[in-house]
Each structure stands twice: as structure tokens, then as C-alpha cells.
Amino acid sequence: MKNKILSKADLLVLGFIFVVVFAGFLSYQYYHLEQYSLNLEKELLQIKGNLEAKSMELQNTILDRDTLAQKLEEEKSRMDELAVQVADITSAVGLIEKIQATDEELLQKYSRVYFLNENYVPESLTQIDQAYLYNPDKGQYLYTKVMQFLQILLQAAAADGVDLKIISAYRSFGEQASLKYSYKVTYGSGANKFSADQGYSEHQLGTTVDFTNSEIGSTMAGFDKTNTYEWLRQNAFKYGFALSYPKGNTYYYFEPWHWRFVGTRLAERLHSEGKYFYDLDQRDINTYIVSLFD
Numbered sequence: 521m522k523n524k525i526l527s528k529a530d531l532l533v534l535g536f537i538f539v540v541v542f543a544g545f546l547s548y549q550y551y552h553l554e555q556y557s558l559n560l561e562k563e564l565l566q567i568k569g570n571l572e573a574k575s576m577e578l579q580n581t582i583l584d585r586d587t588l589a590q591k592l593e594e595e596k597s598r599m600d601e602l603a604v605q606v607a608d609i610t611s612a613v614g615l616i617e618k619i620q621a622t623d624e625e626l627l628q629k630y631s632r633v634y635f636l637n638e639n640y641v642p643e644s645l646t647q648i649d650q651a652y653l654y655n656p657d658k659g660q661y662l663y664t665k666v667m668q669f670l671q672i673l674l675q676a677a678a679a680d681g682v683d684l685k686i687i688s689a690y691r692s693f694g695e696q697a698s699l700k701y702s703y704k705v706t707y708g709s710g711a712n713k714f715s716a717d718q719g720y721s722e723h724q725l726g727t728t729v730d731f732t733n734s735e736i737g738s739t740m741a742g743f744d745k746t747n748t749y750e751w752l753r754q755n756a757f758k759y760g761f762a763l764s765y766p767k768g769n770t771y772y773y774f775e776p777w778h779w780r781f782v783g784t785r786l787a788e789r790l791h792s793e794g795k796y797f798y799d800l801d802q803r804d805i806n807t808y809i810v811s812l813f814d
């Protein structure tokens with residue numbers, strides 16, 4: 521029995537030692553794991569805290585961005601409003617300048633109580649192409665800004681094969697006074713100075729034309745029976761011309777040859793309503809000054 525290497529008691533002791541050592545090892549491992557887990561938890565908490573802080577920061581950034589976007593939107597609409605106001609003011613100024621730049625005499629009704637001043641001279645006159653004159657030897661002049669309208673009218677008449685000539689356009693006060701007419705118009709015994717001035721005033725403006733054709737010439741009699749007059753009645757309004765003194769009017773003698781430039785807008789209205797320039801109220805007519813040469 522003594523030869524046995526280890527006795528039972530030895531084995532027990534060894535077993536016990538092993539158990540104790542193993543338990544110690546396990547406790548040690550457990551302690552480490554616990555420490556590790558605690559550290560991990562601490563780290564996680566820290567990360568969570570950081571993430572929360574970042575999230576808050578991000579939210580604030582988003583809020584700031586939204587606020588900025590809103591402010592930008594407000595500024596933009598304020599700028600748009602300003603732009604509209606500036607455009608309104610600019611167009612109002614443009615209109616005022618246009619009205620001021622246009623001679624209001626050009627749309628004035630003349631009567632026994634209101635006639636053109638003898639010193640009135642048009643702003644600018646241009647000579648009418650001789651090809652359109654009944655009497656090419658005597659130069660005729662027209663208000664410069666009206667010339668393009670008259671030219672288109674004359675070209676349209678020519679294109680329609682209408683025999684249309686100009687016998688008189690601008691006449692100065694002096695010309696009227698010395699009665700140097702290239703043709704004579706005979707009025708009835710009721711003619712008086714006021715009436716003569718009234719019809720004459722429109723010529724002194726430089727915007728009025730007396731038409732004729734080769735058949736009627738300077739006699740003017742029977743012009744209202746011609747194709748030329750019929751063509752003017754149907755077309756002159758398109759180029760801004762209106763018959764000042766129609767048949768049966770109460771203002772002046774019937775002058776089928778006498779056409780005054782009143783602008784295309786007013787001429788078109790008069791034509792479509794079957795009215796004449798002297799039928800309208802002066803205040804109504806004045807609203808067309810701004811668009812006279814449009």
C-alpha cells in the first residue's frame with residue numbers, strides 16, 4: 521500500500537486544490553467580464569449622449585435652415601412687390617411723358633367759342649411726296665408724325681386702284697388770311713367768319729388733308745358722289761383719318777374731301793359707332809391723346 525504514488529487523501533487534497541484554483545480562475549474571469557461589461561456600458565452611454573447632442577445640433581440646423589428659407593421667401597416676395605411698384609411708376613411716368621409730348625391741340629374740337637390761336641405752328645412739318653399731289657407744282661406739307669399714316673393710306677388706295685390725290689394739307693394762318701387757295705369752295709350766303717375759321721383751323725394743325733381725284737380736280741363739286749369718297753368712307757379710319765364735317769352735321773358745312781388725322785384708335789371707334797369727331801365730348805376725345813400716334 522505504501523508504494524501507491526498518491527493516497528486517497530492526497531487525491532482529495534489535490535482535488536480540493538484544483539477546485540479552489542479553478543473557482544479562483546472563474547471568479548477572476550467573471551470579474552474581468554464584469555469590468556469589461558461596465559466599461560462597454562459606459563462607452564455606450566457616452567456614444568448615446570454624443571448622438572443625442574449631434575441630433576439636437578442637427579435639429580437646430582434644420583430649424584435655422586427653415587427660418588432662413590422663410591426669410592428668403594419673404595424677401596423675394598417683397599422684391600417682387602417692389603418690382604411691380606417700380607414697373608407701375610415707370611409706366612405711369614411713361615404715360616405722362618407721352619401725354620405731355622403730344623400736342624393736345626391735335627385732338628381739339630373747334631367751334632365758335634374755341635378756335636386755334638393764329639400764332640399756332642405745328643411742331644414739325646414734312647413735305648408730301650409730289651406723286652400724291654393734284655397740283656405737284658405747289659408743295660404740300662403735313663405734320664411729320666402723321667406722314668407715315670397718310671403714306672400707308674395712299675398706298676392702300678393705289679393698291680385698290682382708287683384715284684386719290686391731295687389738293688391741300690397744312691395751311692398757315694397767313695395763307696388763310698391772304699386767301700391764296702389752289703381751289704375755291706363756295707359756301708352759301710350763311711357763311712360767316714367763325715365757320716370759316718373753324719374749318720380752317722384743322723388745316724393750320726397740319727394733320728388735316730383735303731382729297732380730290734383727277735375727275736373732280738379743284739372744283740370739289742360732286743366729290744361725295746365719287747368712288748374715291750366711297751373708298752375713303754370705308755377705309756380712311758384704318759389709317760387714323762376721320763371725316764370732320766359729314767352731311768347734315770350741325771357744326772360746319774358738309775366737306776366730303778376734308779379728313780383729319782385723329783389716330784387709329786379714335787378713328788376706328790368713330791367708324792364702328794357711326795359717330796363723328798364733333799359728336800363726342802371733348803373730355804372723351806382727350807383720352808385718345810396718349811395713343812394718338814400708336
Ligand SMILES: [Zn+2]
Pocket residue numbers: 719723728729730775777778779
Ligand atoms: Zn379742308
